[in-house]
Amino acid sequence: MVLERPGSPLVPRRLDRPRPGPGQVRLRVQACGVCRTDLHVQAGELPHPKLPLVLGHEIVGIVEENGPGAGRFAPGAAIGVPWLGWTCGGCRFCRSGRENLCDRAEFTGYDRDGGYAEYAVADERYCFALPPGYAPERAAPLLCAGLIGYRSLVAAGEASRLGLYGFGAAAHIVAQVARHQGRRIFAFTRPGDLEGQRFARELGAEWAGGSDELPPEPLEAAILFAPVGGLVPAALRATDKGGRVICAGIHMSPIPSFPYEILWGERSVRSVANLTRRDGEEFFRLAERVPLEVSAEVFPLRRANEALDQVRSGGVRGAAVLAG
Numbered sequence: 001m002v003l004e005r006p007g008s009p010l011v012p013r014r015l016d017r018p019r020p021g022p023g024q025v026r027l028r029v030q031a032c033g034v035c036r037t038d039l040h041v042q043a044g045e046l047p048h049p050k051l052p053l054v055l056g057h058e059i060v061g062i063v064e065e066n067g068p069g070a071g072r073f074a075p076g077a078a079i080g081v082p083w084l085g086w087t088c089g090g091c092r093f094c095r096s097g098r099e100n101l102c103d104r105a106e107f108t109g110y111d112r113d114g115g116y117a118e119y120a121v122a123d124e125r126y127c128f129a130l131p132p133g134y135a136p137e138r139a140a141p142l143l144c145a146g147l148i149g150y151r152s153l154v155a156a157g158e159a160s161r162l163g164l165y166g167f168g169a170a171a172h173i174v175a176q177v178a179r180h181q182g183r184r185i186f187a188f189t190r191p192g193d194l195e196g197q198r199f200a201r202e203l204g205a206e207w208a209g210g211s212d213e214l215p216p217e218p219l220e221a222a223i224l225f226a227p228v229g230g231l232v233p234a235a236l237r238a239t240d241k242g243g244r245v246i247c248a249g250i251h252m253s254p255i256p257s258f259p260y261e262i263l264w265g266e267r268s269v270r271s272v273a274n275l276t277r278r279d280g281e282e283f284f285r286l287a288e289r290v291p292l293e294v295s296a297e298v299f300p301l302r303r304a305n306e307a308l309d310q311v312r313s314g315g316v317r318g319a320a321v322l323a324g
């Protein structure tokens, strides 16, 4: 399925099977997660995607062929391809352990073709061996929702009272990791989304309510997965002195102005951008130790537009995944 023009639906196209270049592997795609970032790319909210483009950066597949010089994974291995597709290795960010901020980074399903397809190629150095015990459609959401959710959780520090705004693909995985770490979860959904609030309680949230409500106790940190700028002041108001508000998405509607007093008291607001390979290695080790219940709604590849619409409208319980 191909994006030819931002703002228009994906169209089915028959493409040549991609050939792995130097250092690359070719995978037969088994499953590919649908991430909110894909919506932003499709809508033209992120500048300069490769066009035409195959979306998708939560790819699980079987290695079919190694390109020249590649050999990290044997043919037949099941591996995952994340958003971070390539970095330069030489810029000040790459040289200081912050390859997620690389000036020249290339991203899967944005600068490079991704996994809304039957085949994909990827630089083997940025792929991950997957933890055993996860079916492809349940492993796929781990590659961005899980992984960038995990990076956001690390950015939340030691906070024990944790707020999650937007209880979709990422939050439903992060909530389980956070519970495993002994944190207390307060989940915020669209006002009136009782089904979403019930889902959050099933996954261990001790309180769930609308994003226009205040939690019963002030939060020590809040992670914003919903791309709604108005949630920044809402989360600051729900957060205790010294607390952190972490914006986990790649795009957000404008943040309305707010009085300084809700930031005062050493509260901070920051974003989380992309991932490093180290985040992935840490997260997949954790996912091997802690069995995560990944809730996946599976759509056939040809129904990718419908899957995107469902994610946009908040109609998916957990993650949407393309498979078959």
Ligand SMILES: [Zn+2]
Pocket: 035, 036, 037, 038, 057, 083, 144, 145
């Ligand atoms: Zn993503």
Ligand SMILES: [Zn+2]
Pocket: 087, 088, 089, 090, 091, 092, 093, 094, 099, 101, 102, 103, 104, 105
């Ligand atoms: Zn770099």
